[in-house]
Amino acid sequence: MRANILRSLLDEGKPTLGTHIHTVWPNVVEVLGHTGLYDYVEFVAEYGTYSLHDLDNICRAAELHNLGSMIKIDWANNEYIAQRAVGSGFDSVLFSDVRSAQGARDCVGYIRADTPETGGTYGVATRRFSYMGYGGDEAYVEALNKVVVAFMLEKKPALDELDEILAVEGVEMLQWGPSDFSMSIGVSPKSKDARVQAGEKRVIESCLAAGVIPRIEISTADEAKQYLDLGARHFCIGTEITILYQFWQKEGEEMRRALEG
Numbered sequence: 001m002r003a004n005i006l007r008s009l010l011d012e013g014k015p016t017l018g019t020h021i022h023t024v025w026p027n028v029v030e031v032l033g034h035t036g037l038y039d040y041v042e043f044v045a046e047y048g049t050y051s052l053h054d055l056d057n058i059c060r061a062a063e064l065h066n067l068g069s070m071i072k073i074d075w076a077n078n079e080y081i082a083q084r085a086v087g088s089g090f091d092s093v094l095f096s097d098v099r100s101a102q103g104a105r106d107c108v109g110y111i112r113a114d115t116p117e118t119g120g121t122y123g124v125a126t127r128r129f130s131y132m133g134y135g136g137d138e139a140y141v142e143a144l145n146k147v148v149v150a151f152m153l154e155k156k157p158a159l160d161e162l163d164e165i166l167a168v169e170g171v172e173m174l175q176w177g178p179s180d181f182s183m184s185i186g187v188s189p190k191s192k193d194a195r196v197q198a199g200e201k202r203v204i205e206s207c208l209a210a211g212v213i214p215r216i217e218i219s220t221a222d223e224a225k226q227y228l229d230l231g232a233r234h235f236c237i238g239t240e241i242t243i244l245y246q247f248w249q250k251e252g253e254e255m256r257r258a259l260e261g
Contacts (some may be wrong), residue, residue: 002129004127005068006040006091007146010172010213015233018070020044022241024054027062033065042236045081046096047072052084056128059089070150079110079121085113087112087127092148094171097121097180099157102163102167108149110171113141120144147170150215154180159199166210173234174207176200204230 007014018040021028031094043050043058055071062069069093073081075097082093095107112120122144124136129143149170154177158165165171178196179189187193207214208231215234216227219242224235 002063002089002143004091004143004146005066006070006148009068009104010148016040018165018235018236019069020093020239022048022060024048024050026057029058029061029067030065033062033067038067040070040091042070042072042094045085046071048142052088055085055088055090060129063089068092068196070148072096072152078107080100081124082107082110083125084127086122086144086147087125087129087131090147092150092177094150094173095182096152096177097155098151098165099155100154100162101168104165104168104171105150107151108168111144111146111147111149115141118145139162150175152177153178153203154184155179156181156184159203161183161211162203162206166206166212171212172205172236173190173202173213173218176235201230206234208232239253239256 006016008070014037017037019032019038020042020187022044028037032038032041041062059069069089071085071090072094073085073096076096076199078095082095093111098104098107109120111124112118112122114120114123126135150173151165151171153159153162153165153174159181161192166174166180175197180202181199182189182191182193182196185193185195204214204227214232215236216224216232216238218224221237257260
């Protein structure tokens with residue numbers, strides 16, 4: 001079984017840095033790997049289209065460059081996609097839209113091995129991560145139990161149950177979702193509502209107190225300082241689709257001025 005890169009970094013107490021991709025083109029993952037600066041790539045499956053073949057190919061490309069891999073998945077079909085993503089080789093699954101401690105408990109179970117000791121629902125399956133064996137042995141069970149389980153906390157009911165969610169065994173990493181939280185309390189994400197900012201601070205501080213990793217999403221390195229000061233050490237920076245849009249917007253506007261001047 002292949003080593004879980006993200007798990008190894010967490011076990012060693014090291015900080016981690018990832019970035020987001022929407023595209024399923026494996027070459028993008030390889031270009032990221034060539035920088036040598038990132039620990040893992042997050043495929044934001046919740047926001048795009050993909051096939052099960054794409055999941056395999058993203059993991060292959062990551063492994064070629066010693067990158068870890070995370071997948072962010074929809075809530076509606078999360079058990080199926082989570083288990084297929086793990087079977088493809090993803091080191092971590094980021095569950096969106098969790099609303100309760102029971103919901104978090106269910107998600108942890110989807111990833112963990114179906115044994116009396118762990119009580120998960122992931123059984124024996126011949127998928128890419130276990131080639132060339134059918135699975136079910138000690139190494140197989142250990143690999144499943146090392147997959148990093150992460151959650152978006154982005155709904156008001158989840159914030160109301162924050163302490164209970166943090167107490168769920170297997171909840172290892174939590175990320176604040178300000179846009180969804182804003183929507184869930186009936187305000188625009190652009191409103192800068194004080195409840196949103198207070199919620200983020202509460203989530204980070206509560207995670208650190210409970211021994212759960214607060215994972216921070218930022219757009220630029222300049223945004224990291226305030227979170228570093230709070231004690232956060234795990235970041236995911238930038239999204240390739242946004243980077244492309246910003247370049248095309250800025251350079252296109254400058255070229256239009258030049259052409260029309």
